[in-house]
Amino acid sequence: MSLGGLPAWRDYLAMCKPKIVALMVFTAIVGMFLAVPGMVPLDALIFGTIGIALAASSGAVINHVVDRRVDAIMLRTKQRPLARGNLSMESASLFAMALCAASMIILVLYVNALTAILTLGSLIGYGFVYSMYLKRATPQNIVIGGAPGAAPPVLGWTAVTGTLEPDALLLFLIIFAWTPPHFWALAIYRCDEYAKAAIPMLPVTHGLAFTRLHILLYTIVLFLVSLLPFVFYMSGVMYLFGAVILSGAFLYLAIRMQFDHSNKLAMQTFSYSIVYLMALFGFLLADHYLPAAISLYAFI
Amino acid sequence: MQTDRLLLNLTHVTMVFTLVVILLGAYTRLSHAGLGCPDWPGCYGRLVVPVDEGRIAEANQLYPDRPLEHGKAWKEMVHRYAAGGLGLLILAMTVIAWNRRQADGQIRWTPFILLGLVIFQALLGMWTVTLLLKPIVVMGHLLGGMTILLLLVWQLLSLKYAGRSRLPGRMYRWAIVGLVVVYLQISLGGWTSANYAALVCPDLPTCQGSWWPSMNFREGFVPWRGLGVDYEFGVLDTPARTAVHVSHRIGAVLTLIIAGLIALGSIKDSNPSVKQAGVILLSLLLIQFSLGVANIVFKLPIGVAVLHNGVAGLLLSAMGILMFHTRYARDQH
Numbered sequence: 192m193s194l195g196g197l198p199a200w201r202d203y204l205a206m207c208k209p210k211i212v213a214l215m216v217f218t219a220i221v222g223m224f225l226a227v228p229g230m231v232p233l234d235a236l237i238f239g240t241i242g243i244a245l246a247a248s249s250g251a252v253i254n255h256v257v258d259r260r261v262d263a264i265m266l267r268t269k270q271r272p273l274a275r276g277n278l279s280m281e282s283a284s285l286f287a288m289a290l291c292a293a294s295m296i297i298l299v300l301y302v303n304a305l306t307a308i309l310t311l312g313s314l315i316g317y318g319f320v321y322s323m324y325l326k327r328a329t330p331q332n333i334v335i336g337g338a339p340g341a342a343p344p345v346l347g348w349t350a351v352t353g354t355l356e357p358d359a360l361l362l363f364l365i366i367f368a369w370t371p372p373h374f375w376a377l378a379i380y381r382c383d384e385y386a387k388a389a390i391p392m393l394p395v396t397h398g399l400a401f402t403r404l405h406i407l408l409y410t411i412v413l414f415l416v417s418l419l420p421f422v423f424y425m426s427g428v429m430y431l432f433g434a435v436i437l438s439g440a441f442l443y444l445a446i447r448m449q450f451d452h453s454n455k456l457a458m459q460t461f462s463y464s465i466v467y468l469m470a471l472f473g474f475l476l477a478d479h480y481l482p483a484a485i486s487l488y489a490f491i
Numbered sequence: 492m493q494t495d496r497l498l499l500n501l502t503h504v505t506m507v508f509t510l511v512v513i514l515l516g517a518y519t520r521l522s523h524a525g526l527g528c529p530d531w532p533g534c535y536g537r538l539v540v541p542v543d544e545g546r547i548a549e550a551n552q553l554y555p556d557r558p559l560e561h562g563k564a565w566k567e568m569v570h571r572y573a574a575g576g577l578g579l580l581i582l583a584m585t586v587i588a589w590n591r592r593q594a595d596g597q598i599r600w601t602p603f604i605l606l607g608l609v610i611f612q613a614l615l616g617m618w619t620v621t622l623l624l625k626p627i628v629v630m631g632h633l634l635g636g637m638t639i640l641l642l643l644v645w646q647l648l649s650l651k652y653a654g655r656s657r658l659p660g661r662m663y664r665w666a667i668v669g670l671v672v673v674y675l676q677i678s679l680g681g682w683t684s685a686n687y688a689a690l691v692c693p694d695l696p697t698c699q700g701s702w703w704p705s706m707n708f709r710e711g712f713v714p715w716r717g718l719g720v721d722y723e724f725g726v727l728d729t730p731a732r733t734a735v736h737v738s739h740r741i742g743a744v745l746t747l748i749i750a751g752l753i754a755l756g757s758i759k760d761s762n763p764s765v766k767q768a769g770v771i772l773l774s775l776l777l778i779q780f781s782l783g784v785a786n787i788v789f790k791l792p793i794g795v796a797v798l799h800n801g802v803a804g805l806l807l808s809a810m811g812i813l814m815f816h817t818r819y820a821r822d823q824h
Contacts, residue, residue, distance in 0.1 A: 415749070422664040435671060443708075446741060450703025 202272035203286060206255045207248035214465065215343040219243045221472040222347030222362055225425070225479055231351055238301035239350030243343060245294035246310045250339070252287035253318030256280060265384040287318075298350075306350045313342040330393040333378075337370030344472075358425050365420075365471070368413040372406045372445060373464035379403070379457040403448050406460075410445035414438040417471060426478045433474035437467050495594070498587055499650045505580045506643040510804060512577050513636045515570040517800035520684065521793055525624050526723060527563030529554045531617040532571065540564040574616065581609045581639075601646040608639050624722040626685035627714050633681040633800075634674070637807055644808045648815045655819040662757050662765060666814035669753045669772075673810050676746040677803050679739040686711070687725035688732040688739075689796070695787045698737055706734035743783055750776055750810070757813055768813040775806045 220240060223231045255262070255273050259280065262268035272278045291314060298307035321336035329335075344362035349355060378385060378392045379402055385392040394402040417438045421431040444460045519525055528534035535541055535550035541559060551558045581602070588602040615632040622628055683689055688711075692698035711727060711734035720726060727735070754776060757769025782799040789795060 411745075411748070414745070415752075418668050418749075422668060424664065428667075431668065431671060435675065439675075442741075442745070447703070450701075 199278070202277050205272055206252045206278075206283060206286070207290075208251035208254075212244060212247045212251060214469065215247050215340070216240060216244045217469065218362070218366065218472055219343035219347035219350075221476050222344030222359060223351045224476055225344075225358070225362070226348045226351040226356075234301060235351045238297050239306065239347060242294045242298040242302060242306070243310060243346050243350070245290050245297070246314050247343070249287050249290035249294060250314045250317040252283055252290065253314075254322045256283050256287065257318070257322040261388045261390065264388045265381070267381060267384065302350045303353045305353055305355070306346055309342065309349060310346050313339040313346070316342075326390060328391070330391050330396040332391070333374040334371050337367050337374075340370055341366035358420075358423070361419055361423060361425060362475075364416050365413075366468070368409060368416045369464065369468055371409045372413065372441070373461065373468075375402050375406050375409075376448075376457050376461040376464060379406075380454050380461065399452070403452075406448060407445045410438075410442050414442055420475060426475055427481065429481055430474045430478035433478075434471060437471055437474075441467050494653055495591065495650055498584065498591070498599075499647070501580070501584050501587065502643060502647045502650060505577070505584060506640065506647055508573075508577055508580060509636070509640045509643055510801065512570070512573045513640060513804050514797055514801050515566075515573050516632070516636060517797045518793070519566045519570045520629070521791075521796045521800075522563070522566060523723070524563035524566035525619060525629075526557065527560065527565070527567035528571075529557045529620065531620045534564055534568050535559060540568050571616070574612070578609045578613065581605050599646070599649075601642050601649075605639060605642055605646075608635060608642070611635060612639065622718065623720065624685070625716075625720075626682065626722060629685035629722075630678060630681035633684075634678060637674075637677055637804055640804050641807050641811045644811045645815060648812065652815075652819065657818060660760065660762060660765065660817040662753065662760055662813065663817035665753045665756060666810060666817050669750050669810045670807070670814060672746055672749050673803075673807050676739070676742045677807065679735075679742045680799075680803060682712075683735050683739045685722075686727050686732060686735050688727070688735040689786060689791050691729060691732040691736050692740075692787065693790070695784060696740075698733060698740075704733050704737075705730045706737060707731045708734040708738070711735040711738075743780060747776060747780055750806075753810075753813070757817075760817075762816065764816040765813065768809060768816055772806070772809045772813060775802060775809050778802055779806055 220236075223236060223239060255271055258268070259271075259273040262271045262274035268274060273280065273283055291311075294314075295307055295311065298310055316339035317336070321332065321339065325332045325336050341363045344366070345355070345359045348359035348362070375393055379394050379399055382392070382394040382399065386395045393405065417434040418431070420426040421428075421434065441463065444456070444463055448456055448460060519527070528540075530536060535553055537546070537550075540561065541547050541550045547559055585602040585606045588599045592599070612632065612635045615628055615635055618625070618628045619632055692704075694700060696702075698704050707728070707730040710731035716726070725732065750772065754769045754773035757765050757772065760766055760769065779799065779802045782795055782802060785792075785795045786799055
């Protein structure tokens with residue numbers, strides 16, 4: 192990467208954290224498809240997706256603005272546009288506001304007010320409550336801060352139905368239980384850097400062993416939570432098998448982490464957690480559209 | 492609706508007999524008598540284990556690599572005779588069910604699946620011998636037996652409570668989850684036995700003095716190795732066997748948690764049958780867990796090992812009973 196040689200739009204794009212936003216949008220789209228039996232109405236699908244993606248991007252940009260000093264200290268984030276001084280704080284803030292405004296306009300005009308309100312709430316939760324306050328306040332930062340990250344499937348759901356339903360909250364619960372083991376695996380890997388930046392991540396404040404144990408405990412909770420869509424008649428047998436196998440593999444890594452303290456395994460667990468979430472939601476989606484006969488609905 | 496007494500009684504007998512065949516099979520395997528007869532369906536070419544001198548000499552000439560051992564050969568043959576008897580019972584049951592298909596306006600599908608399964612079990616039984624105790628065959632044979640037991644339990648209940656309409660209760664889908672979890676754990680247990688991995692960890696709860704000994708999961712779970720390998724006493728090295736063993740232990744804890752929660756949830760149910768199934772389930776879980784611990788502490792005594800297999804069957808049955816009572820939950824009120 193050549194320093195300063197990148198066009199400005201690349202910096203703007205980088206501030207949106209496109210990979211994370213893509214994962215969130217994927218869970219939002221799955222939420223949309225699960226909300227209805229047949230095909231999702233096209234306007235909800237298109238405008239809902241764009242609105243949620245814009246809001247998620249806006250949150251990411253706000254996070255860049257808030258974290259610019261810390262980012263400059265940490266190796267992982269040193270290259271970020273604001274940390275490097277490629278973009279000014281003013282232009283980044285303006286960009287975030289524009290994204291947020293565009294998202295709200297699209298959601299209010301073409302989707303529904305409930306989705307707009309919930310999306311704004313998640314945006315504030317992530318961009319301000321988590322980034323500005325929680326992250327530096329408590330080692331439970333990412334547990335509580337996981338809530339806005341778990342919102343997208345609910346937003347996708349309400350974009351289609353216009354109401355909050357228990358099934359949507361189940362999807363929320365999955366991501367909520369998934370976030371701590373997912374993030375702490377990374378935090379173990381980056382522990383020294385968080386310590387240097389004086390951010391009270393769990394491994395910094397309570398040590399690596401304690402964090403590993405909590406990864407294991409949350410993975411057990413995640414295992415149970417991943418079974419709930421089947422238990423509450425949202426999904427069929429195919430999803431059940433997928434969930435058991437995927438969660439079993441996650442559990443295997445979490446158990447291994449208790450004894451294998453290498454950074455390599457922590458990173459492997461982190462990577463797997465991303466595959467896990469995508470595959471689990473993939474199973475939810477596939478199961479939803481599987482012909483009833485194959486899904487054994489007739490029997491179950 | 493009237494209960495089909497004949498079919499009900501026959502199912503009862505067949506179900507108990509199946510448990511006996513499962514225990515005999517476990518006893519055969521765990522006393523290393525699985526290759527007591529190197530051929531199939533006869534033993535050293537005969538219908539009955541050769542007893543007199545001339546025939547023994549003849550048998551040993553036929554299989555010079557595996558001279559006849561009476562104790563082992565008899566164990567193997569008793570299991571085969573019993574399994575043959577079970578096959579005949581299921582055949583009779585299927586014929587009766589077919590003849591009565593019009594009686595209550597519906598076809599019972601379980602006897603036909605059972606017939607197919609028992610035939611497939613005979614094939615798997617043959618392959619355990621001819622493929623020299625190939626682990627996947629040994630495990631499949633175990634799971635086949637367990638499935639026959641489960642289906643018979645289901646058939647018994649649906650005959651006994653004929654006419655109930657389907658009305659799933661709050662624990663219904665939990666029971667299915669429990670069924671999947673117990674099945675997976677039985678598979679891991681079968682894999683542990685088939686790979687002779689039960690004694691690789693002499694201590695508990697640690698294994699070889701460590702919480703995480705040297706293990707090779709990739710090697711431990713290779714499903715299919717070449718043909719013509721003799722798998723008696725196992726082919727895996729210690730790290731691979733340890734991986735298999737520890738997987739079964741982790742599975743045990745997980746099964747205890749999930750099935751335990753399901754049992755507790757069932758005990759709190761308003762339906763007395765569900766409540767009862769929950770109590771039975773919880774008791775069996777604790778017994779099974781203790782038997783697993785005893786297997787390690789006492790170094791796999793044959794009695795405990797066979798019981799561990801038998802209670803696994805009961806545990807699966809209890810989960811099936813729970814599933815049945817939650818599937819037809821509120822009808823009895």
